Amino acid sequence: MKNKILVGLSGGVDSAVAALLLKERGFEVIGAIMSIWDDSLPRPTGEGHACLGPEEDDIESASAVARALGIEFHVLDCREQYRKIVLENFRSEYAQGRTPNPCVWCNSYIKFGALPVAARKQGLSFSHFATGHYASVERGEDGIYRLKKAKDAAKDQTYFIYRLNQKQLSEIMFPLGGYLKTEVRELAKNSNLPIHDKPDSQDFYCGDYGDILKFPNRPGDIVDKKGAPLGRHNGIWNYTIGKRKGLGISGEKEPLYVARLDAKNNRVIVGPKSDLYSAECAVENVVWPEGKAPGSSVRVLVKIRQAHIPAEAEVFPAGSNAARVVFKNPQMSVTPGQSAVFYQGDTVLGGGIIA
RNA sequence: UCUCGGGUGGUGUAAUGGUAACACUACCGGUUUUGAUCCGGUCAUUCUAGGUUCGAAUCCUAGCCCGAGAA
Numbered sequence: 001m002k003n004k005i006l007v008g009l010s011g012g013v014d015s016a017v018a019a020l021l022l023k024e025r026g027f028e029v030i031g032a033i034m035s036i037w038d039d040s041l042p043r044p045t046g047e048g049h050a051c052l053g054p055e056e057d058d059i060e061s062a063s064a065v066a067r068a069l070g071i072e073f074h075v076l077d078c079r080e081q082y083r084k085i086v087l088e089n090f091r092s093e094y095a096q097g098r099t100p101n102p103c104v105w106c107n108s109y110i111k112f113g114a115l116p117v118a119a120r121k122q123g124l125s126f127s128h129f130a131t132g133h134y135a136s137v138e139r140g141e142d143g144i145y146r147l148k149k150a151k152d153a154a155k156d157q158t159y160f161i162y163r164l165n166q167k168q169l170s171e172i173m174f175p176l177g178g179y180l181k182t183e184v185r186e187l188a189k190n191s192n193l194p195i196h197d198k199p200d201s202q203d204f205y206c207g208d209y210g211d212i213l214k215f216p217n218r219p220g221d222i223v224d225k226k227g228a229p230l231g232r233h234n235g236i237w238n239y240t241i242g243k244r245k246g247l248g249i250s251g252e253k254e255p256l257y258v259a260r261l262d263a264k265n266n267r268v269i270v271g272p273k274s275d276l277y278s279a280e281c282a283v284e285n286v287v288w289p290e291g292k293a294p295g296s297s298v299r300v301l302v303k304i305r306q307a308h309i310p311a312e313a314e315v316f317p318a319g320s321n322a323a324r325v326v327f328k329n330p331q332m333s334v335t336p337g338q339s340a341v342f343y344q345g346d347t348v349l350g351g352g353i354i355a
Numbered sequence: 356u357c358u359c360g361g362g363u364g365g366u367g368u369a370a371u372g373g374u375a376a377c378a379c380u381a382c383c384g385g386u387u388u389u390g391a392u393c394c395g396g397u398c399a400u401u402c403u404a405g406g407u408u409c410g411a412a413u414c415c416u417a418g419c420c421c422g423a424g425a426a
Contacts, residue, residue: 012388051388090389101389160388204389242391250366250380257392307387333391 004028005173006119006126008111009065009073011058012049012201014132014176016065016193017184021175022130023069030124031066032074033059034115036082036106044207049198051106052205052212064194074122081114082106091213094237097263098337101160101305102204107133108163112172128173133157136177137169144290145169147348152180159306162341162351163287213237220266222247225259225275233268236261242276242333257333277330283315283323283340286352293317293350300342300349302327304334315342315350323352 005027007019023029037055044053059075066073086105093100116129134150135158145166150156164172176184188196205212215235222231231249233239238246243258247270257276260269281304286293294317301310302325312328325340334354341351 010388049388099389099391103389155388157388200388202388206390209390238390240389240391244392245381246390248365248380252367252379255379305391306389307392335391338389338391 003128004126005128005130006030006032008115008131009033009062011061013188013195013198014184016195017187018130018132018175019069020191030072030126032076032119033062034076034078036078038079038083042211049201050203050206061195068193076115076118078110078114078118082110085109093337094213097236097261099240099335100337101339103160104339107161112164112168128171130173130175132176133174134176135161135174137172137174147289149346150177155181158348159303159341162348164289166291218266222268222270225271236268239268241335276332278334279330280326281334282355283325283352284355286321286323286350288350289348293320300344303341304331305338310343
């Protein structure tokens with residue numbers, strides 16, 4: 001008996017090759033793309049490919065891939081959930097002077113949440129759900145599913161999907177986990193997939209974030225640690241901790257970075273790089289993919305943003321959904337709203353949102 | 356009005372006779388499935404007008420402007 005696999009297509013190379021590989025392995029494959037773009041939003045002006053944007057082209061690409069592979073293809077409406085969960089979080093976090101990571105929310109609750117649910121609601125039946133993410137899932141001898149890093153360390157996406165739970169992990173397949181990006185492109189090309197030379201998408205949204213946030217300007221001071229005004233801003237949501245560009249403060253001996261966002265007083269606090277290091281941080285909304293929090297503190301490697309080199313740290317669980325992270329060496333730009341993901345070797349042990 | 360000091364790119368400084376340096380900002384590009392970091396690149400003929408000199412940001416003269424002081 002063949003398992004039926006639903007593959008989440010994006011219109012890009014990775015998901016296309018994921019579907020290709022599954023098909024070659026003899027699975028019956030169904031393709032689906034989720035629709036998240038809300039036409040009431042202004043059309044982004046920027047160039048390039050982003051997750052959120054008018055999606056006719058992506059749907060067309062995904063459809064072409066499905067045709068090339070000879071598989072079923074469906075468009076699943078996830079707009080409502082996307083708006084409620086991802087965009088809502090995006091706005092509320094920025095409003096509080098925090099820096100959200102929409103990819104984390106989208107993956108856990110839309111791609112690996114609303115999407116398969118919508119598919120089943122539409123009558124599709126499948127045993128597993130696959131995507132083109134660079135990550136791996138392994139089932140241990142103890143029956144527990146573990147999320148592990150991809151072979152291609154540079155492309156590993158576990159940081160974005162650490163919130164997946166046992167139920168989700170049990171039905172997920174990541175066909176690309178053992179491949180390098182270069183190999184994936186090669187496969188796409190050799191199989192004549194129509195999108196083999198499509199550039200990687202990189203952004204969440206390629207327009208002006210203000211279009212999504214819809215916040216009116218709220219000017220305030222940019223100050224140094226002592227509170228001395230150095231410049232002005234039009235809204236603290238235009239800044240994130242560690243940001244250097246765009247401050248417009250000249251004549252300093254060394255570059256200034258955003259050290260803190262003070263939502264209450266509508267101020268951006270800046271300082272030299274040396275002001276950006278934190279020895280520890282509190283993490284909330286913590287999840288433990290294996291099921292429950294460790295009984296005691298654990299030594300792990302913690303990644304506090306995508307492209308951060310994981311840092312040695314000790315995590316002290318506080319109840320089931322909070323924790324305190326103490327870094328061995330202070331880390332730069334520990335940013336509230338971003339995720340801290342805990343790794344033991346290649347395995348994702350848990351993670352949460354930096355408080 | 357007088358005296359002293361000073362006027363170099365968007366900002367802060369350097370170069371005191373040999374064709375303008377450094378940092379910051381800004382912009383452009385690269386890296387990056389979070390507009391972060393990081394990396395590369397670009398941006399001044401030195402307040403104005405004369406003069407001295409083979410040659411001046413650097414010396415001289417006048418003007419303009421800024422700061423400090425002065426019945």
